[in-house]
Amino acid sequence: MAPPRTPDAATTFLWQIGVATALxxxxxxxxxxxxxxxxxxxxxxxxxxPLSDWYSPSSPGSNPSxxxxxxxPFFAYFQLLLSSAASAVDPIITHLHLGIDYKSSSVIFFQRCSVILADSLLFAGAYLVSRRMSGPARWTLWMLIVWSPMLIIVDHVHYQYNGFLLGWLLLSLWCLGEGRDLAGGILFAVLLCFKHLFAVAAPVYFVYLLRRCFVGKGGFMRGLGRLTVLGAAVVAVFASAFGPFVYYGKMNEVISRMFPFGRGLCHAYWAPNFWVFYILLDKFLSSVLRRLGFEISLPAASFTGGLVGDSSPFAVLPRITPLTTFIMxxxxxxxxxxxAWSNPxxxxxxxxxxxxxTCGFLFGWHVHEKAALHFVIPLAVVAVQSLEDAKHFxxxxxxxxxxxxxxxYQAQEYPIKVLLxxxxxILMFLGFSALFDTNKASEASKASALGKGGQSKKSKGDCAKKRGFAFGWTGRAYLLGIIIVELWGQFFHPYIFSNELPFxxxxxxxxxxxxxxxxxxxxxLRSILAFS
Incomplete structure (x- = not known):
């Protein structure tokens, strides 16, 4: 009797995509x-x-939104492509004067499906970046990306196109991992022309690609030639994106829309970054000084007001500016x-x-909580490389x-986010356990082949202790704290304080x-410094 046939990698990947798409x-x-x-x-x-009016706040014939x-601009061109399809589905979708409360089934269905279809680029990036990995590592990586609960929450419930954008990033990482530096640099330039907030990684790309141009055979002149070709390609990408707006004299409007520094240091809902501690310290110091009799003038814009705006003033601590965050x-x-320069x-x-x-998320200006996806998805590629990386991820x-x-925040979505x-x-735990159990068995077999008797048994025992997918008490205690915070916010706080202190x-x-x-x-940071 023939053994059961194991599905190939492509079939497994398609099954994961199919089930995720159904969800x-x-x-x-x-x-x-x-x-x-x-x-x-x-x-x-x-x-x-017309293209010349796309970024104008009050252009002729503009809508009241x-x-x-x-x-x-590349994302604007992407929206232009979608608008053609939307008009075919329902011409009203692209009507300028609908107002801000249009919620017909046609617009919801079309836009939801457009996000689902755009995820194809994410899947392509995930497949390519895993091509040289072992079977268990590939399946685990696909699961981490295809079934990412963060992407499902942000893109397919809250609504955005992060999967599509992160697909460009994964394609760029795949090219760089394969040594295709020119293609990797071009793809990253394309990504920046879709969403400029990915520019936090631009210094790493610049240093890495600059150093790589002069590594290897050919000497200085060949390296200079590589750099010239790469620079010309990147300039061509940006010219194709921004060139029409330069031609129409609209670059000031484009830049002012892309970088609205007047929105303030923090978003209405604080992203969990360094500035949370800075705000709390300012509030603590101002409270203590007021109790001691000092006159402290409180800022008009409160960080706990829950509004988007210039809520940057502080009562005691120095005011934070965009330049400060950039330097940090x-x-x-x-x-x-x-x-990246010393060992590319x-x-x-x-x-x-x-x-x-992660640096951009922790210290950046007006960071949205959704930006955590920018480091979580690339870390999925790292997570399958070692046990310690897997535990961290x-x-x-x-x-x-x-x-x-x-x-x-609505009650009907509460079970969705909890279940996701x-x-x-559960899937991560099973995937990582299977992946590193396989590694453990492989190492044990190698130890057995190298020696017999007591030495072989000792190697197996040491390997089992080293490779167990388990956490220390501090990690378990911190994760348990999440449950406590959630129980307080969902049940105890509303019961004790009713509608008071909602923030x-x-x-x-x-x-x-x-x-x-x-x-x-x-x-x-420690893991980066550990690699020589």
Whole structure:
């Protein structure tokens, strides 16, 4: 009797995509944020107005919606492409004067399906970046990306196109990992012309690609030639994106929309980063000084007001400016840049890029909590490389996913986000356990082949102790704390305080998750410095 046939890698991958897509289709009727109307308005702008008026806040014939384009031109071109399809489905979707409350089934169905279809680029990136991995590592990586609960929450419930954008990043990482530096640089330039917030990793790309141009045979002149070709290709990408707006004299409008520094240091819901601690310290010091009799003038804009705006003033501590955050991000990046220059190894690129986005998330200006995806997805590529990386990713992905819970604040979506986090936790644990149990068995067999008797048994015992997928008491205690924070915010706080202090549960989530992400930043920094 022939043994049962094991499905090949492509079949396994397609099964994962099929099941994940079915889940996304089931989520079409679920809650969506105002981002769905924002993108519908972008369909109307690109489909109805001339290119020269796309970024104008009050252009002739513009609609009353307050949400004009604030992504780079390639994303606007992408919206123009979608607007043509939207008009075929329902011409009203791209109407400029619909207002901000248009929620017909046609617009919801079309835009939800457009996100699902755009995820094809994410799947392509995940497949390619895993091509040289072993079977268990590939399957685990696919599961981490295809079934990412953060992507499902942000893109397919809250509504955005992060999977599509992260697909470009994965394709770039694949090219760099294969030594195709020119293609990797071009793909990253394309990504920046889709969403400029990915530029946090630009210093790493610049240093790495510059150093790689002069590594290997050919000497200085050949390296200079490589650099010239790469530079020309990147300039061509940016020229194709921004050239039309330069021609129409609209670059000032484009830049002002892409970089609205007037929005303030923090978003309405604090991203769990370094500035959470800075805000709390300012509030603590101002409270103490007022109790001691000092006259402290409180800022008019409160960080706990829950509004988007210039809430940057502080009562005691110095005011933070965009330049301050830029310098802090660059300083945090500097060890990684030194490593990229001194030892530009393709296998370390994903680790460096993930670290760069962690720095941007932790110290950046007006960071959205959704930006955690920028470092979680690249870290998935790193997670299958070693047991310690897997443990770090398992822990960090739970923390990062939980930090997104306040995005889905309606009661009917509560079971969805909880079940997504629980399901992903179980799948990650099973995937990592299977992956590193396989490694353990392989190492044990090698030890047996090298020697017999007591030496072989000792190697097996040492390997089993080293390779167990388990956490120390501090990691388990921190994850348990997430349950306590959630129980307080969902049940005890509303019962004790009723409608008072509504911002406290959100603040607790941000502060608690900020501790975890700050620890992750330090862990990643240590791992980068550990590689020679």
């Amino acid at each position: 996304k289709l089931l989520l079409i009727p679920s809650y969506h944020s105002t981002d769905l109307e924002v993108h519908r308005n972008w369909l109307a702008i690109t489909g109805s107005l 307050p949400w004009t384009l604030d992504y780079p 991000v660059l300083l945090a990046l500097s060890p990684c840049l030194i490593k 190894r393709p296998k370390l690129v994903a680790r460096w890029i993930a670290y760069a986005y 398992f822990w960090l992905s739970i923390v990062s996913c939980y930090s997104l819970f306040p995005l889905l 986090l629980l399901l992903s936790t 406290v549960p959100l603040m607790m989530v941000s502060v608690y998750c900020a501790v975890g992400i700050a620890y992750s930043w330090l862990w990643q």
